Amino acid sequence: MLDSIFSAALTSSELTFTDAILTIFISIVLGGLISFTYMKTNPGGYSQSFTLTMVLLPVIVAIIILLIGSNVARAFSLAGAFSIIRFRSAPGDPKDITFVLFTMASGLACGVGSFGYAVLFTLILCVLMFILNRTGFGARKSQQKTLKVTIPENLGYEEAFAEVFDRFNVRYELKKIRTTELGSLYELLYEVTIDEHTSQKELLDAVRTRNGNLDLSLTMCPTTTDY
16 A cells, blocks of 8 residues: 555646646645744744745645646746746745745655655655754754954054953954044954853943944854955
8 A cells, every 4th residue: 555655656647627726735734834833943933924835835746746747848938938937036045945945845756646645755854854853963062153343543453352352262253354433443343253142232242342332243143244
C-alpha cells in the first residue's frame, strides 16, 4: 500500500477535474502546514502577507505544473509569460527565502502527482525546522549592531572610544567618517559586536559622557549605507 501511495503520479496527459481538486486540496494543506511552521519558528516577527503567500504559493505552482503537463510548447509559453514578471521587493532574510523554496518544492511535488512524497518531505522538513528552532542551532551569543556617534572636532576620532569599547568588551570597526555643521563636528559610523550580557544602556551612557552628550544612535542591524 505504501509503495502505491509513493509511486502514484499523474501520468495521464489530460487534466481531469478530480486530479485538479485533489492537487489543489493537498497543496493548500501542505502550504498551511509550512506557513504554520514558519510562524511558530519565527517568534521574532512576521508579516501576514508573507504567511498568506506561503499558503497560496504551493497551490499556484501545482496549478502551473498541471497546466503544463507534458506539453513542451505550453511549458515554453508559460516560461516566456513569467519572464516578464519582476519582483520589486528587497532581498529577504535567508530563512524566508528557504521557506519560499520549500513551498515551491511542495507545490511542484503536488503538481506532478507525487502526493505521498510531497506529504513526507513536508512533514520531515517541518519537524526539522521545529527541532533546529527549539535547540537554538546556530544562534549567536553576541549581536552585531551599528553605532553612529557625533563628536566635536577637537576630539581625535581615531581612538575616541577605544577605552570605552575595551571596558565593555565590545569589538568594533570604524566604517565611516563624515564632517557636519561646517566641519565643526564629526559623525563616526562604527560596526560593533556586543555580548548578550553587556548593558547597552551603560555602554551608551559611557559614549555620551565621552562625546559631550552629542547625538548618537545604535541600530539593531549593521549597515554601512549613507546616513
